[in-house]
Amino acid sequence: MKKLLELFLAFAKIGAMTFGGGYAMIPFLERELVEKRGWTTSEELMDYYAVGQCTPGIIAINTATFVGQSVAGTFGGIAATLGMVFPSLVIITLIASVLTNFAELQAVKSAFAGIRVCVCVLIFNAVVKLWKGAVPDKAALVLCLAVFGLSVFFDISPVLFVLLCAAAGILFTRLGVRGK
Amino acid sequence: MILLRLFYEFFKTGLFAVGGGMATLPFLYSMSDATGWFSHGQLADMIAVSESTPGPIGVNMATYVGFTTAGLPGALAATLGLVTPSIIIILIIARVLQAFRQNRVVDAAFYGLRPCSVGLIAAAGLLVVKIAVFNFDLYAQTGAIGDLLNLKALLLAAVLVVLTRYVKATKKLHPIVFILGSAAAGVLFSF
Numbered sequence: 001m002k003k004l005l006e007l008f009l010a011f012a013k014i015g016a017m018t019f020g021g022g023y024a025m026i027p028f029l030e031r032e033l034v035e036k037r038g039w040t041t042s043e044e045l046m047d048y049y050a051v052g053q054c055t056p057g058i059i060a061i062n063t064a065t066f067v068g069q070s071v072a073g074t075f076g077g078i079a080a081t082l083g084m085v086f087p088s089l090v091i092i093t094l095i096a097s098v099l100t101n102f103a104e105l106q107a108v109k110s111a112f113a114g115i116r117v118c119v120c121v122l123i124f125n126a127v128v129k130l131w132k133g134a135v136p137d138k139a140a141l142v143l144c145l146a147v148f149g150l151s152v153f154f155d156i157s158p159v160l161f162v163l164l165c166a167a168a169g170i171l172f173t174r175l176g177v178r179g180k
Numbered sequence: 181m182i183l184l185r186l187f188y189e190f191f192k193t194g195l196f197a198v199g200g201g202m203a204t205l206p207f208l209y210s211m212s213d214a215t216g217w218f219s220h221g222q223l224a225d226m227i228a229v230s231e232s233t234p235g236p237i238g239v240n241m242a243t244y245v246g247f248t249t250a251g252l253p254g255a256l257a258a259t260l261g262l263v264t265p266s267i268i269i270i271l272i273i274a275r276v277l278q279a280f281r282q283n284r285v286v287d288a289a290f291y292g293l294r295p296c297s298v299g300l301i302a303a304a305g306l307l308v309v310k311i312a313v314f315n316f317d318l319y320a321q322t323g324a325i326g327d328l329l330n331l332k333a334l335l336l337a338a339v340l341v342v343l344t345r346y347v348k349a350t351k352k353l354h355p356i357v358f359i360l361g362s363a364a365a366g367v368l369f370s371f
Binding site: 017018019024025028043046047049050051055056059060061062065070077078081082084085089095097100104106108111112116117118119120121123124126130131133135140144145146148151152157159161166167169172 | 195197198201204225232247267273285294298312340341359370
C-alpha cells in the first residue's frame with residue numbers, strides 16, 4: 001500500500017513538471033525514477049519507450065504503466081498511471097473553469113517560449129546521457145543515426161522504426177556484428 | 181448517458197492513437213464532427229492550453245474536452261477512458277516481457293530498440309529546437325537572415341547548456357529549477 005502511494009505521488013510529481021509531449025518527460029523520469037529512487041535503469045526506460053511507441057495509447061501513459069508494473073505489479077501500474085494524470089485533471093479543470101483565455105495571455109506565451117528553450121536543452125542532455133547505455137557499439141550507432149536522420153527528413157511513423165530496429169537487433173546479433 | 185459516451189469515445193482514442201499526444205488529434209477532430217460536443221475552433225483553443233500547461237498533451241486534451249462537454253465528471257470519464265486501454269495492454273505486455281526478458285531473441289530485439297529510442301528522442305528534440313530557436317515564419321515574411329534566429333532564445337539555450345552541463349554548483353539541480361527559470365526569463369525578456 002505504501003509503495004502504491006509512493007508510485008502515485010512520484011508520477012503526479014512527474015506529470016506536474018512535464019511540459020509538452022512524452023519526450024519532454026525523459027529528464028524528469030531519469031531524475032525521479034533512476035537517480036532518486038532507483039526504481040528502474042536508463043536502459044530499461046529506453047526499452048519502455050520503444051515498446052510504448054508502438055503499442056496503443058500515448059507514450060507518457062504507457063511508460064507510467066510500465067514502470068509502475070515493474071515496481072509493484074498490476075496495482076503499481078494503475079497507481080502510477082493515475083498519478084500521472086492527476087495533475088492534468090486538477091490544472092486543466094481549474095484553467096477551463098476560470099481562465100478560458102489562458103493560452104492567449106502574453107505572459108503565458110512568453111513563459112512558454114522560455115520553457116520550450118529549456119525543454120530542448122534538457123532533451124539534449126538526456127540524449128547525451130542515454131547514449132552511453134543505449135549505443136554500445138558501431139552497429140547500434142548506425143541504427144541510431146539512421147533513425148534520427150530518417151525521422152528528421154521524412155514523415156515516417158515511429159512504429160515502423162521500432163519494428164525495423166527490433167528486427168535489425170536480432171539480425172545483427174545473429175550475424176555477430178553486435179559488440180564490435 | 182453522456183459520461184459513458186465520453187468514456188467510450190476516449191477509450192477508442194486511447195486504443196487506436198499510437199505514439200505521442202499529438203497522435204490523438206485526428207481522433208478529436210472526428211469526435212467533434214461526430215458528436216458536436218465542441219467546435220473545431222474550441223479544439224484549437226484546447227490544444228493551445230494543453231501545450232502550455234504541465235502534463236502530457238494527450239491527457240490534458242482528454243481532460244479539457246471532457247470538462248467542456250460535461251463538467252468535472254466529464255473530465256474524469258474522458259481521462260479514464262483514454263488511459264484504460266494503455267493500462268490493460270501495457271500490463272499484459274509487461275508480464276510477457278518479464279517472462280521472456282532473458283530470452284536471447286528478446287534481448288537481441290531490445291539491443292536494436294534502444295538506439296532507436298535515442299534516435300527518436302533526439303529527432304523530437306530537434307523539432308522543439310526548430311520551434312523554440314528559429315523564426316521560420318518571420319524569416320519567410322521579411323527575408324532578412326537576422327530574423328531567422330531568435331537571438332534571445334539562442335542566448336538562453338547557451339546559458340542553460342553551460343549551467344546544466346559545466347557549472348558544478350548548478351548541474352545537479354532538479355530540472356524543474358531550469359524550467360521555472362526559463363519561464364521567468366521568457367516573461368522578463370518578452371520572448
